[in-house]
Amino acid sequence: MTNTPDPLNPHHTPVEPELGALLGVFALHGFIDALMGEIDRRTDVSYLERKIMIWLDRPKRLGTLAREMNVLPSTMTTAADQLEAHGLVVRERDPDDRRAWLLTPTDAGADLRATMVVMARTLLCETLGLSDEELRSFAQTSLKIHRNIQKHMTC
16 A cells, blocks of 8 residues: 555545545546537537437437436427437337337447447546446446436426
């Protein structure tokens, strides 16, 4: 063990696990937010539109995406219009309910999503130093958190 000073905890006082978890979440959110801001300045695809592409692992109804992302259906419709204009998605009739529309990634949309997977792996594994096992564990915990939050959110 090294005695390298920790600028975030110079007195080496123990941090409660609950607060340690929050500090990590705050730092990760800030770091990702800064990276997304850089990407926003270099591309026509907005932060919300990229988040939709992350959720669009298969064709989904607009209402389903809106619920999963906790945004208003009108917000989802506007974002879907933009994604369609960028050539990243197409709207198709839902074969199970012809009244409903599915948002389906195009090849360009699938390529963008695959690029984001690589970026996420680079961020989480290389930049932040998570091992493959830590990444799997973090993903399971994060998805559990998301599911539990979704139970309490309404939009």
